[in-house]
Amino acid sequence: MIPLSEIREQLDEIDSQIVRLYEKRMELCAEVGLTKIASGKKVYDKEREMQKLATLSQMASNEFNQRGITELYEQLMAMSRKLQYQILTEHGVIGKTAFIGIDSLDKKGARLVFQGVEGAYSQAALHSYFGEECDSFHVQTFRDAMETLEDGLADYAVLPIENSSAGAVSQVYDLLVEFENHIVGEIVLPIRHMLAGLPGTKIEEIECVYSHPQGLMQSARFLDEHRNWQQISVANTAIAAQKVLKEQKKTQAAVCSEYAAKIHHLEILKEGINDNSNNSTRFIIVSNQKVYLKQxxxxxxxxxxxxxxxxxxxxxxxxxxxxxxxxxxxxxxxxxxxxxxxxxxxxxxxxxxxxxxxxxxxxxxxxxxxxxxxxx
Ligand SMILES: O=C(O)C(=O)C[C@]1(C(=O)O)C=C[C@@H](O)C=C1
Known part of the structure; x- marks a missing residue:
C-alpha cells in the first residue's frame, strides 16, 4: 500500500497543475469576454456549454466520473461567465436597467392611492410615510391601485406586500410583474387587530366575522376559539368594518384596526386578537416612474x-x-x-x-x- 504522505504529495502535484490550468483557462475566457464586447455576442452560450459537457463527460471512463466531470465543468463555465460579466461591467457596457437615480422622492403635492376604504391599514401606512396632510384617495382592489398609477391618475400607491405572521400578499407580488410600476420605498407598520361590532353587541351573539383573508389568518388562534363563527373574506379590513355598520346586525363582527372601528362607529369587543403580539406588515410605495434613490x-x-x-x-x-x-x-x-x-x-x-x-x-x-x- 502506498503511504498516505506519498499519495498526498501526488495529489498536491496534480492540484497545482489544475490551478495553473484553471488560471490559463480563465485568461482565455477573459479574452473571449473582450471579443464578445466587440461582437455584441451574449456571454452565456448554452449550446456551446451543452456540447462541451457532452464531449468532456464522454472522455471519462465510468459513470461516476462522468457525473463528476459534468459538475466540475458546469462550475468552471459558470465561473468563466462571471468573469466575463465583470469584464463587461468594467468596460462600461451598460445593461438594460435604465433606472434613473434621484436624490429624494418628490412627495410635495403627490397624489396617493391606497386600496380599501377610510381606516384601512394601508391608509395608516400612507400617513406615516407621507404625513397626515397628504392628498390621498382609495380604490377597491390592488389591481385598481396599480391601474390608477399606470394611467397617471396617482403618483404613488401604498400596498401591503408581506405580514410577519401570515406571509406574502401574493396578489401584490403578481401585480408587480404585470404592471410597469416600480417600488420606490417601504414602511413597516405594527398591526393590532380588534374584534369590532355594533355598539352593545355581546361576543356570544356573533355568528359571522368579516375581514381581509390576512386579518383572519393573523387572528387564527382567537377565531379558532369560536369555531361556530362563519369567517367571510372581504377586500379589506376597513371594508369589513363598513359592512358591519351598514348591515346593522349584532350577529356580525369585523376584524379591523382600532381606527377603522372608530370611524365606522363600531364598538371594540376584544382588543389585540392577533396571534403574534409583534404582528407587523411591510408596505411598499410604488411609483409609475422608473427611478431609484441614489442612497x-x-x-x-x-x-x-x-x-x-x-x-x-x-x-x-x-x-x-x-x-x-x-x-x-x-x-x-x-x-x-x-x-x-x-x-x-x-x-x-x-x-x-x-x-x-x-x-x-x-x-x-x-x-x-x-x-x-x-x-x-
Ligand atoms: O466559448 C465561449 O463563448 C466562452 O465564453 C467560454 C465558456 C467556457 O467557459 O467554456 C463560457 C461561457 C459560455 O457560456 C460558453 C463557454
Missing part, C-alpha cells in the same frame, strides 16, 4: 427559471459570488405553466454598485424574464 440599499427583482435540476442554485450563485446579501426569497406559480415558478428575491445593494451590476447581468442572461422591481 437606496435594497433591491427587489423577479425572474423565471427553467424547470431543471440546479437552475435556482446557479442563479443564486450570482449573489454569493458577488458578495451580495440576499434578504428574502419568495416563489409564485407562473400562470398557464403548471409547476413552474417565478422567484422574487430581495437583496442588499444599489443599482450603481459594480457587484450589483455584475449579478444582475448574469441573472438577466441566465434566467428568463428578469425584472427589476425597484431599488429603495
Amino acid at each position: 437606496a440599499g435594497k433591491i427587489s427583482i423577479c425572474f423565471e427559471i427553467p424547470h431543471e435540476s440546479g437552475s435556482l442554485y446557479h442563479i443564486l450563485s450570482h449573489f454569493i459570488y458577488n458578495n451580495l446579501n440576499m434578504t428574502k426569497i419568495e416563489s409564485r406559480p407562473i400562470e398557464g405553466r403548471t409547476w413552474e415558478y417565478r422567484f422574487f428575491v430581495d437583496f442588499e445593494g444599489n443599482l450603481n454598485d459594480a457587484a450589483v451590476k455584475n449579478a444582475i447581468r448574469g441573472i438577466r442572461e441566465e434566467a428568463r424574464n428578469l425584472k427589476i422591481l425597484g431599488n429603495y
Whole structure:
C-alpha cells in the first residue's frame, strides 16, 4: 500500500497543475469576454456549454466520473461567465436597467392611492410615510391601485406586500410583474387587530366575522376559539368594518384596526386578537416612474427559471459570488405553466454598485424574464 504522505504529495502535484490550468483557462475566457464586447455576442452560450459537457463527460471512463466531470465543468463555465460579466461591467457596457437615480422622492403635492376604504391599514401606512396632510384617495382592489398609477391618475400607491405572521400578499407580488410600476420605498407598520361590532353587541351573539383573508389568518388562534363563527373574506379590513355598520346586525363582527372601528362607529369587543403580539406588515410605495434613490440599499427583482435540476442554485450563485446579501426569497406559480415558478428575491445593494451590476447581468442572461422591481 502506498503511504498516505506519498499519495498526498501526488495529489498536491496534480492540484497545482489544475490551478495553473484553471488560471490559463480563465485568461482565455477573459479574452473571449473582450471579443464578445466587440461582437455584441451574449456571454452565456448554452449550446456551446451543452456540447462541451457532452464531449468532456464522454472522455471519462465510468459513470461516476462522468457525473463528476459534468459538475466540475458546469462550475468552471459558470465561473468563466462571471468573469466575463465583470469584464463587461468594467468596460462600461451598460445593461438594460435604465433606472434613473434621484436624490429624494418628490412627495410635495403627490397624489396617493391606497386600496380599501377610510381606516384601512394601508391608509395608516400612507400617513406615516407621507404625513397626515397628504392628498390621498382609495380604490377597491390592488389591481385598481396599480391601474390608477399606470394611467397617471396617482403618483404613488401604498400596498401591503408581506405580514410577519401570515406571509406574502401574493396578489401584490403578481401585480408587480404585470404592471410597469416600480417600488420606490417601504414602511413597516405594527398591526393590532380588534374584534369590532355594533355598539352593545355581546361576543356570544356573533355568528359571522368579516375581514381581509390576512386579518383572519393573523387572528387564527382567537377565531379558532369560536369555531361556530362563519369567517367571510372581504377586500379589506376597513371594508369589513363598513359592512358591519351598514348591515346593522349584532350577529356580525369585523376584524379591523382600532381606527377603522372608530370611524365606522363600531364598538371594540376584544382588543389585540392577533396571534403574534409583534404582528407587523411591510408596505411598499410604488411609483409609475422608473427611478431609484441614489442612497437606496435594497433591491427587489423577479425572474423565471427553467424547470431543471440546479437552475435556482446557479442563479443564486450570482449573489454569493458577488458578495451580495440576499434578504428574502419568495416563489409564485407562473400562470398557464403548471409547476413552474417565478422567484422574487430581495437583496442588499444599489443599482450603481459594480457587484450589483455584475449579478444582475448574469441573472438577466441566465434566467428568463428578469425584472427589476425597484431599488429603495
Ligand atoms: O466559448 C465561449 O463563448 C466562452 O465564453 C467560454 C465558456 C467556457 O467557459 O467554456 C463560457 C461561457 C459560455 O457560456 C460558453 C463557454
